[in-house]
Amino acid sequence: MSHHPPFKWRHFQPGMILLCVRWYLRYALSYRDLEEMMLERGLCVDHTTIYRWVQRYAPELEKRCRTRLRICNDSWKVDETYIKIKKAWAYLYRAVDSEGNTLEFLLSPTRDAEAAKRFFLKALASTVRSVSLACLVTKQVASPMALTDITAITLAPRVINVDKNAAYPKAIADLKAAGVLPESVELRQVKYLNNLIEQDHRFIKRLTKPGMGFFSFETAERTLQGYEVMNMIRKGQIRSVGKGDILRQVTFISRLFGVAA
Known part of the structure; x- marks a missing residue:
């Protein structure tokens, strides 16, 4: 603060x-x-x-x-939605737990394995109770290619449910190979199991419509931070x-x- x-x-x-x-x-x-x-x-x-x-x-x-914030449970539902910035589409990665609580979010100009990896790193950082370890994981968000061997992460997800996007399995495999995610984490690519987060997207999308898009990535990022945290407060988190x-x-x-x- x-x-x-x-x-x-x-x-x-x-x-x-x-x-x-x-x-x-x-x-x-x-x-x-x-x-x-x-x-x-x-x-x-x-x-x-x-x-x-x-x-x-x-x-x-x-x-x-x-x-x-209250601690989310270990069943993650991950998906991305589209946000228009300067007449071009960007991608808002979001995750909720099985009770619909927002876990984390990340705005990215790309939709690929590296973007997915940055998002998972940020999500993991939000679940780490150790301040020093959280700082270490947060640094990796800016440099996902330089992953270090991070162990003993607490509150790691038990299962991560995603859609059929091929980038997710690659990102998860890289994080497991680097020791960031435990090998026991299960990845499910079952679309209907993600209905909860797809419904949750609606609150954010409804807020972005009156402004008819953003004029810069930085403006979008700052505003979306506010949208997301107000959504968390609204949901009782x-x-x-x-x-x-x-x-x-x-x-x-x-x-x-x-x-x-």
Whole structure:
């Protein structure tokens, strides 16, 4: 967590900034929709200002929520969906457990074995309880070709279910050969078993429609971080914050940033 006040030098009140960010990441709204909604509340704020708030605070929200997430189970369902960036398609890799809890996500410009490998490394890093080991695995995300021998990973998946994409078996085989994944991990390529994650894609896809795509990879990555973490909060993945408890969810986000709810 940053030691600097997150809202220092901001012209608007922190509570109003968080309200705009939270609404944009939770509901299917455009920046211009939010501009009009704030005007109804007597706040004149340009849609480009709201955009800058989302770009600044969406990644910070995800970062601050990470240590408060419930642990997912060991049955992974992995799939990728399409995201339009600058009139071209990129690929959002996502994983949920057998209860529908979001495990991890990764935006990639390519859909191949190396992208799948980066995603699995990131997913494994999110399940590692040892801080030092998590840092080691995270470094491998940026350099998947330089895999080191990583052992004793806790909370490794028991089974990973994917579709018929040929990149997944290759990525899994490479990770097992490098000692990152245990040999006991079972890979299943059964499409109907992935219905759960395919349904879960809908929440993210619904949010991306009002903006009609992204204009840069960095913008997409930051915004998707916010979409995903708000989806986790909505599904009740935060410890002591239940699914459907909207008021507690709002209070939780405010307290994360030191703002009175």
